[in-house]
Amino acid sequence: MHRLxxxxxxxxxxxxxLGGLWLQRALRxxxxxxxxxxxxxxREARGLRPGAIVRHRGVAVGVVRAVALSPDGDKAVxxxxxxxxxxxxxxxxxxxxxxxxxFGGLADGLSGxxxxxxxxxxxxxxxxxxxxxxxxxxxxxxxxxxxxxSESLEPASHGDLLMTxxxxxxxxxxxxSPVVHRGVATGDVRSVAxxxxxxxxxxxxxxxxxxxATVTDKAVFWIARPQLxxxxxxxxxxxxxxxxxxxxxxxxxxxxxxxxxxxxxxAAAAANRPDFELAPVPASAVKSAPAVAKPATGxxxxxxxxxxxxAVEKDTFSPDDDIRRAGSGxxxxxxxxxxxxxxxxxxxxxxYTEPDGYxxxxxxxxxxxxxxxxxxxxxxxxxxxxPDASDLAALVLDGAPPDLVGTAADRLAFADDLVSPQAPGIxxxxxxxxxxxxxxxxxxxxxxxxxxxxxxxxxxxxxxxVVAADRAAVTDGAASLVNVVWLxxxxxxxxxxxx
Amino acid sequence: MTDxxxxxxxxxxxxxxxxxxxxxLHGVDLALPAHGFYAFVGASGGGKSSVLRLLAGxxxxxxxxxxxxxxxVVLGQSFAAGFPPALRGDVAAILQDEGLxxxxxxxxxxxxxxxxxxxxxxxxxxxxxxxxxxxxxxxxARLSGGMRKRLAVARALASSPRLLLCDEPTxxxxxxxxxAIAALLRDAHDQDPRRTTLVITHDLPAFAGRLDGALxxxxxxxxxRLEGPGYEPTSADTAPPPGAGASEASETLHGLRTLxxxxxxxxxxxxEAIRRLPPxxxxxxxxxxxxxxxxxxxxxxxxxxxxxxxxxxxxxxNNPLHGGMESALLTGTGKVALAVLVPLxxxxxxxxxxxAGAAARLGAMKRTNQIAALxxxxxxxxxxxxxxxxxxxxxxxxxxxxVACVAATFAGLLAAAAASGTPAGGFVHAWFAAITGRxxxxxxxKAALSGFLVAVACxxxxxxxxRSSADVGLAVDRAIVAGMAIVLTAHAVATFAEYx
Numbered sequence: 001m002h003r004l005x006x007x008x009x010x011x012x013x014x015x016x017x018l019g020g021l022w023l024q025r026a027l028r029x030x031x032x033x034x035x036x037x038x039x040x041x042x043r044e045a046r047g048l049r050p051g052a053i054v055r056h057r058g059v060a061v062g063v064v065r066a067v068a069l070s071p072d073g074d075k076a077v078x079x080x081x082x083x084x085x086x087x088x089x090x091x092x093x094x095x096x097x098x099x100x101x102x103f104g105g106l107a108d109g110l111s112g113x114x115x116x117x118x119x120x121x122x123x124x125x126x127x128x129x130x131x132x133x134x135x136x137x138x139x140x141x142x143x144x145x146x147x148x149x150s151e152s153l154e155p156a157s158h159g160d161l162l163m164t165x166x167x168x169x170x171x172x173x174x175x176x177s178p179v180v181h182r183g184v185a186t187g188d189v190r191s192v193a194x195x196x197x198x199x200x201x202x203x204x205x206x207x208x209x210x211x212x213a214t215v216t217d218k219a220v221f222w223i224a225r226p227q228l229x230x231x232x233x234x235x236x237x238x239x240x241x242x243x244x245x246x247x248x249x250x251x252x253x254x255x256x257x258x259x260x261x262x263x264x265x266x267a268a269a270a271a272n273r274p275d276f277e278l279a280p281v282p283a284s285a286v287k288s289a290p291a292v293a294k295p296a297t298g299x300x301x302x303x304x305x306x307x308x309x310x311a312v313e314k315d316t317f318s319p320d321d322d323i324r325r326a327g328s329g330x331x332x333x334x335x336x337x338x339x340x341x342x343x344x345x346x347x348x349x350x351x352y353t354e355p356d357g358y359x360x361x362x363x364x365x366x367x368x369x370x371x372x373x374x375x376x377x378x379x380x381x382x383x384x385x386x387p388d389a390s391d392l393a394a395l396v397l398d399g400a401p402p403d404l405v406g407t408a409a410d411r412l413a414f415a416d417d418l419v420s421p422q423a424p425g426i427x428x429x430x431x432x433x434x435x436x437x438x439x440x441x442x443x444x445x446x447x448x449x450x451x452x453x454x455x456x457x458x459x460x461x462x463x464x465x466v467v468a469a470d471r472a473a474v475t476d477g478a479a480s481l482v483n484v485v486w487l488x489x490x491x492x493x494x495x496x497x498x499x
Numbered sequence: 500m501t502d503x504x505x506x507x508x509x510x511x512x513x514x515x516x517x518x519x520x521x522x523x524l525h526g527v528d529l530a531l532p533a534h535g536f537y538a539f540v541g542a543s544g545g546g547k548s549s550v551l552r553l554l555a556g557x558x559x560x561x562x563x564x565x566x567x568x569x570x571x572v573v574l575g576q577s578f579a580a581g582f583p584p585a586l587r588g589d590v591a592a593i594l595q596d597e598g599l600x601x602x603x604x605x606x607x608x609x610x611x612x613x614x615x616x617x618x619x620x621x622x623x624x625x626x627x628x629x630x631x632x633x634x635x636x637x638x639x640a641r642l643s644g645g646m647r648k649r650l651a652v653a654r655a656l657a658s659s660p661r662l663l664l665c666d667e668p669t670x671x672x673x674x675x676x677x678x679a680i681a682a683l684l685r686d687a688h689d690q691d692p693r694r695t696t697l698v699i700t701h702d703l704p705a706f707a708g709r710l711d712g713a714l715x716x717x718x719x720x721x722x723x724r725l726e727g728p729g730y731e732p733t734s735a736d737t738a739p740p741p742g743a744g745a746s747e748a749s750e751t752l753h754g755l756r757t758l759x760x761x762x763x764x765x766x767x768x769x770x771e772a773i774r775r776l777p778p779x780x781x782x783x784x785x786x787x788x789x790x791x792x793x794x795x796x797x798x799x800x801x802x803x804x805x806x807x808x809x810x811x812x813x814x815x816x817n818n819p820l821h822g823g824m825e826s827a828l829l830t831g832t833g834k835v836a837l838a839v840l841v842p843l844x845x846x847x848x849x850x851x852x853x854x855a856g857a858a859a860r861l862g863a864m865k866r867t868n869q870i871a872a873l874x875x876x877x878x879x880x881x882x883x884x885x886x887x888x889x890x891x892x893x894x895x896x897x898x899x900x901x902v903a904c905v906a907a908t909f910a911g912l913l914a915a916a917a918a919s920g921t922p923a924g925g926f927v928h929a930w931f932a933a934i935t936g937r938x939x940x941x942x943x944x945k946a947a948l949s950g951f952l953v954a955v956a957c958x959x960x961x962x963x964x965x966r967s968s969a970d971v972g973l974a975v976d977r978a979i980v981a982g983m984a985i986v987l988t989a990h991a992v993a994t995f996a997e998y999x
Contacts, residue, residue, distance in 0.1 A: 013758075
C-alpha cells in the first residue's frame, strides 16, 4: 500500500521535474524567438533602444534586440531580429538605416517626423532585383542616412524608353531627379553611377511612353544648373531656375529632327545648357486639335498585335517554373462584334507545350495580355483551341474599346484555296511595345525570336499564323518556327460575318 | 479464530519520526477473546490511540505511516495489506473528539450513519431514545459534553458494529456522567451478542463491575497483556514511558519518505479532484455552487466596479485629448479591464473569501475528526466534500468574473460620463469594440481552470493532517496564498499564450 504511494510520489516528482524542464525550454525558446538575427553597424545609434521596431516599407517586421558598442569602440552594433516571414526581404545589398527626425535639404524636406513622438526605429530597404537573403548572424554596415530612395520611383512601365546618358560630371543628380523637356517632366533618373574606368558618369533615364516620341537621336541633353545670361541694360534671364532646388536633366530637340531611338540608347550630355532658340508654337497646332493616334495597321490593312503570356507550371518534385512568352497575333472583329486574336496555341497555352511525363502538367495563374498598336494593354482569354491539335488558338479581348480597328474582313482569307507557303508572301510581327516590325520573308531565320503567332500575309490577305514546328521545343526556346497553320481551321463563329 | 476478536502475532508498532523510529510495541502475541467488553489501559503516550486508529483504519495517508511488524487479525481479516475493506461496516470507533458533523442536526448525524450502513433512517429515533437523547436540541453546537458522547455512541451503533472502539468516552465528564456513559456502552455491548467492545480509558472506576477484562499496554516491555475484570493499575503500568524507546533510523530515508508521501498526496488530491468530478450528491453540489456564486457576488461586484470605474476615469482624465482619442482610450481600457484586470481581481477576491472559508471549514472538520468519522461510517469523504468544492469553485469563479466585468462596465460608463461626458451608446461601443467571442471564452476558461485548481489546493491543504488549531489557521493562510498564486499563474499563462 505504501509502496504504491511512494511510487505515486516518485511519479509526481518526475512529472514536476519534466514540467519544470519543459517550462524552462519553453521560456528559452520564448527568448529565442524564431527569426533571423542580424547585426548592423552604425557610426552611432543615437536614439535607438532595445525593443525598437524594425520596419520594411513601413511595416514592422522585426525588433531591435540589443544596442552595444563594437569591441574596438568605433561603431555601434545593433542586434536586430527579423521575423521569419520577412527574413527573405533582408538581402545582400539591403540598406539599413536609423529613422530619426532629419532635414534633407530644401528639396527633400523633413523626414522621420514620426520619430518626434515615437522612438527611433531601424528601417531597411532592399533594392530590386534583390540579392540572396542574408544568412542569420550577418554583420551589415548600416547607412548613416536613408538611401536616396530609388525604391520610391514608380517602376518603369511597358513601352517606356530606357536609355543611358553619359555626363562628364554629376551635378547633384539622384535617382528620382526629373527629366524635363520644354519645362515638362517627361521622365526621371533611375540611377547614377560612375563609369567603370572613371572617365564619366552614367545616368540611367526613363522617358515615359507618352513622351517617347520627344527623344530622337538629335536630342541634346544637359544637366540643368541655374544660368544667368544677359547684360546690365537688357536685363538678366535666369535659365533653369528650378535647378536651384533640385538638379534635373533637360533635353531639347528641334521638331522633326532625327529618328526615334530604341531602348538602350546611349547619348552623351553637353557640358552646358546649349544655346538654342525655342521655336514658336507651330501654326498647325493652333488650327487643329492634336491628331488622335490611329492604330498602326501596317500598310496592308492587317492588324497584328503583340500577345504576352505568363503562367506558372506547378511541379511536384522541383520548384515551380515561371513561363513567360511573347509573340504576335492577328486581330479582327468577329461576327458577334468580339475582338478576336488568332495566334499560335503554343504561345498562349502552356498545357499544350509543357511535357507531361507525370500526367497532365499543372498550369496555374495564366495571364494573357494583348498590346494593341496604340499601346493599350488589354486582358485576353483563350476561347478556342484547334480540336485537331494543330498549333492554333483564338483569344477574345476583354474590354476592347468600341472603336477598335481590327483587320478588315477583305484582308482575311479563311478559304481553302490555299497558296503554297512558298508563294510570295511576308510575315508580319510586332515589337515589344506593340508597334509593327518590318515584315520579313517567311524563310528568314532571323524571324525566330518571339515570332510565334506572327501573321503570314500572302496575296495581300492574312492567311496563316506562324507556329512552332515542334511544340515541345517551345519550352526550350529552340523551336524551329517556320511552320504555318492556315486560318481555315478557325471555326465559322469566330470569323467575321460572311467569311 | 472464531473465538478471538483481535489476534496479535509477533506484532510490532513503531512511529516513524525524523531521524529515528519510536518503538511502541514489539513482539506482541495475544488473542483478545470475542464478545468481551474490555478496557484498554496504559500510560499516556504509550500508543493506545495509535493502536485504536490502526484498528479503525484511520491511518493518516499524508504522513509517514507507522511501521507495522508481524500480523494483526481482526474478526478473521488480516491487516497484512493495510486496513481490510471488508471490515469497514464491522468496526466503529468513537474518537476523543466525537467527530459529529456539526452542520447537520443530531438526528441527521444518526440518519446519515444509518443510510451509509444501508439501514433505514427511521431507526434513528430508536437509537436516540436508547442513548437518552429523544429531546435533544436541533444543533450539535448546543449539545453538552455528555450529550455529545451519547450522540456519538448512537451514531456508532447505527452500523451495529461487531467491534466497537472507544477512545476516552468519559473524558471531561463528572463521575456520575462518566458512569452513565459506561453503563450506556455496556448496555449497547450487551444488545448484540456478537459485539466486542474495547474502551481506552483512564477512568477504570467508572467502568467498575462492567468489564470482562482489561487490555494493558505495558510501556516498559512494549507489549500487551490481558488482565481479568478486577484489574487495578500498578505503578509500573502507569509509569511514564522510558526514554530509550527510539531506535536509530536514517534521516535521509525518513526525509525521502516524507517527500515522496507529500508528493504523492499532491497527486492524489489532483487525481481525486478529477475522479470526483461526476457529482453524486447533486443537491449538495448545487447548494455549494449557489453559495459560492451568490455570497461573494456583492463584494466581487464592488471590486470590479471600483477597478473599472477608476481605470476609465483616470484613462480619460489623464489624457485630455478630445475627439477620436477618447474612444481609442476606452477601447484599450475596456479590453485590458475586461480581459485581464477584472478577471484577475475577481479571482483574488474569490480566493480571499470563498477559498479561505472552504479551507477553514475543511480544516476544522479534519481537526475535529469529522472527516475520520465520515470515513468510519463507510462514506467517501471526498464524495461528500470534494465534489461540491470542485464544482462550486469551477463554476463560481467564472460566474463571479462575469459579475465583476458587468459591474466594471457599469462603473466605467458612469466614470466616462463624469470624466468626459461620453454618452452611453458611445461608451458601450468603444468599451466592447476590441472584445471578441474568443476573449470571452479565454476569460471564462481561465476562470474555470483557476477555480478548479484552487479547489484542488483548498482540498489538499484543508483535508491534510491537523494536529492543532494552529494547523487549521496555517492551512487557511496557505490556501489563500496558493489560491492567489494559482489565479495569478493561470491568468498570466492564459493571457500571455493568447495575446502575445
